[in-house]
Amino acid sequence: MDLYQIRYFLTIAELGSFTKAADQLFISQPSLSVGIKKLEQELGISLFERRGRGVLLTPAGQVFQEKAQGIVAQYQAVRQDLEQFKEHPTLRVGTLHSIRGYNLAQLIGAFHAEYPNVTIELHNGYLQELQDWLDQGKVDVSMTWLQEQDDSNTSQLLFHQPLTLAVPESHTFARLRSVKLTDLDGQPYIARLNCEFWRSYPKLFESAGIEPQIVYSSTNEEWVISLIRAGMGMSIMPIWTDLECITYVPMLDLSLSRAIGLKWRSQQAFEAVAWFREFAMAHDWQV
Amino acid sequence: MDLYQIRYFLTIAELGSFTKAADQLFISQPSLSVGIKKLEQELGISLFERRGRGVLLTPAGQVFQEKAQGIVAQYQAVRQDLEQFKEHPTLRVGTLHSIRGYNLAQLIGAFHAEYPNVTIELHNGYLQELQDWLDQGKVDVSMTWLQEQDDSNTSQLLFHQPLTLAVPESHTFARLRSVKLTDLDGQPYIARLNCEFWRSYPKLFESAGIEPQIVYSSTNEEWVISLIRAGMGMSIMPIWTDLECITYVPMLDLSLSRAIGLKWRSQQAFEAVAWFREFAMAHDWQV
DNA sequence: CACCAGCTATAGACACTGTCTATCAAGGGT
DNA sequence: ACCCTTGATAGACAGTGTCTATAGCTGGTG
Known part of the structure; x- marks a missing residue:
């Protein structure tokens, strides 16, 4: 038949x-x-x-x-x-949980203005999830944390995002120009469980001979921010712009920074991916 | 594709x-x-x-x-x-409005007992409708009024059905052995508009010099029966068995009779039609 | 870094089959 | 009884789906 x-x-x-x-x-x-x-x-x-x-x-x-x-x-x-x-192609973009929606919204908005026929689908996930989704073809491109081994054929850097200490603006640290790791000893600390550096923190604290007091831990960035804002503690985290009631204090003896960039599949031929890459590169990232 | x-x-x-x-x-x-x-x-x-x-x-x-x-x-x-x-083939049977459901129900019931896998669809219609449906393939076989020109390749006779006078059992005619056409003069008469002989009735009455009083006319056989039963009048109609409160009186000078049989299409290859034809021929028709 | 294993793409040959023309057989209408 | 229309059949042909053999590419490995 x-x-x-x-x-x-x-x-x-x-x-x-x-x-x-x-x-x-x-x-x-x-x-x-x-x-x-x-x-x-x-x-x-x-x-x-x-x-x-x-x-x-x-x-x-x-x-x-x-x-x-x-x-x-x-x-x-x-x-x-x-x-x-x-x-009206649909571009599926994977985004790391710890990248704030605000940053992305600007990019997506500007992209959509230039490519109005492209529909964008945002898929929020953790680092490993994003990689899996990319491998399985569930997303076409990911904005995620880049690691050293990532090939330039399948990734490109967008910006570096420093991790500094976020404290409530009422905290005494907020008036300091900078703090040292040892200053954290005994301070109430909020653990960001999704942070890519989280596993290295115990070693970091141990080597500095300090023992911050973990008062809360959360997988949700927004909650962490709320907790800091409420004066419950402090946390080392990427700088998110225009957060009210929170002050970022540079750390003298710690220069953590994560590279945020795009990742895609090598054989990816979907033209919307190329558009998005090009557009993201040209975008003015305020970090 | x-x-x-x-x-x-x-x-x-x-x-x-x-x-x-x-x-x-x-x-x-x-x-x-x-x-x-x-x-x-x-x-x-x-x-x-x-x-x-x-x-x-x-x-x-x-x-x-x-x-x-x-x-x-x-x-x-x-x-x-x-x-x-x-x-589970579906056999679509066209049936003439003026053939009583009761007669057909017996046939269908017996047929279904012998061919339980055949679903029967009954399509009730007038003479011309049945012919059209047959020609258009909307029904596979029709139980209808046979006319002289019908070919034996596309039709077969089942039984002859005499048309006699149906009167209420309370009517004086009900006690007579027979009546003559002239007896109808002035009697209340109920016209069966779907009857195939209906068009010839005016000539018939005129040639007998009588003028029955048409009190009702209906296209619905069941209604005609109800009207007769209610004593509203009488009508010349096919004998329907086991009708209560109605008496059939033979007419001496009128021998109307219609041939009821099956009609189908010449090239019809649907085997259920052949089964139905064979079965209907062997059926014991109580008319 | 070169090699190997695994996978897909390409090229050319072949066989299948969908389509064509020519013709036949059957029904319907005059 | 004849003719016209319609569908079925037969045989030839062309288009194409499939095959084998092989090349090109990628990713993992010693």
């Missing part, structure tokens, strides 16, 4: 005649006879009742007609969907 | 590999490469992202996958529907 046979069948059924259908389909009448005969043999049931003048659908033929129309409709629908996609 | 290409596409998409799909489909891997390439060219968009290790669906490919599954499902559905039809 092939598409051409269904097209033939439907035309014959509609016109009630092999000859007329042959004219309309721009093929010869014997081609129709053979095609329908094969279809009937394959289905094991007669679809047309041959009469002296034209043909008539058998009961089975009428059953077949209804469904066949649905099949042809779906063929047309899938073509239409793909045309729709070509006109 | 052909069915085989869709099948290929779906298998590759599922397994994420041309080679594995080729093994599963029992074809060679180059056949898949060529087939998918043609599909992509026809659709004008890339469906797979070729990577060193297997392939991945592009965004467009994912769009296509969803719809393609629907198409394959419909192919399977139409086959299943036809298998269903072969097992």
Whole structure:
């Protein structure tokens, strides 16, 4: 059962005649006879009742007609969907949880203004999730933390984001120009569990001979910020611009910084990815 | 875009590999490469992202996958529907309005007992409608009034049905052995508008020099019966067995009778029609 | 860094089959 | 009884889907 046979069948059924259908389909009448005969043999049931003048659908033929129309409709629908996609492609962007929505919103907004036909789907996830999604094709490009081993063929740097100490603006640290690691000893500390550096913190604290007091830990950046703002503690974190009631204090003996950039798949041919990369590179990142 | 290409596409998409799909489909891997390439060219968009290790669906490919599954499902559905039809064919029987359901119910019931897999659809209609439905293939066989010109290739007689006078059992006529046409003069008469003889009645009455009083006319046989039963009048009509409160009185000088039989199309190959014809012939018709 | 294993793309040959022309057989209408 | 129309059949041909052989590419490995 092939598409051409269904097209033939439907035309014959509609016109009630092999000859007329042959004219309309721009093929010869014997081609129709053979095609329908094969279809009937394959289905094991007669679809047309041959009469002296034209043909008539058998009961089975009428059953077949209804469904066949649905099949042809779906063929047309899938073509239409793909045309729709070509006109309005959907770019799926993976974004790291610890990148603030605010930064991204500016980029997405500007991109959409320049490429209004591209729909952007944001998929928020953790570092490993983003990599998996990229590998599995669930996202087309990711804005994520770049590591040294990342190839320039599959990634590009956007900006460096320093990690400094965030304290409530009411805290005594907020008036200092800088602090040292040892100053953190005994201070209430809020652990950011999703931070890529989190695993290295115990060693860091140990080597400095300090022991901050972990009062809270959270996987949610926004909650961490709320906790700091409420005066519950402090945390080493990327600088998020325009956060009220929070002050960032540089750390003299610690220069943590993470590289944020785009990652994609090497063989990726989706043109919207190229547009997005180019656009993100040209974007003025205020970090 | 052909069915085989869709099948290929779906298998590759599922397994994420041309080679594995080729093994599963029992074809060679180059056949898949060529087939998918043609599909992509026809659709004008890339469906797979070729990577060193297997392939991945592009965004467009994912769009296509969803719809393609629907198409394959419909192919399977139409086959299943036809298998269903072969097992449980539907025989569409046209029946004349003026044939009482009761008579037919016996036949249908007995037929269904012998052919339990055949579903019967009854289509009630007037003489001309039945002929049209038969010609248009909307019914497969009709139980209807046979006329002289009907060919034995497309019709067969079931029984003759005499038309006699039906009167309320309380009427004085009900005690008579027979009546004559002239006895109808001035009597309240109920006209059966769907009767095939209706057009000949005025001439009939005129030639007998009588003028019955047409008190009601109806296209609905059941209503006519109800009216007679209620004592509103009498009517010449086919004998319907076991009607309570109604008496049939033979008419001495009128022998109307209609031939009831089956009609079908000459090239009709639907086997259920042959079964029904055979069964109806063997049926014991109590008229 | 070169090698190997695994995967897809390409090229050319072949076989299948959908289509064509020519013709036949059957029904319907005059 | 004749003719016209319609669908079925036969045989030739062309288009194409599939095959084998092979090249090109990628990713992992010693």
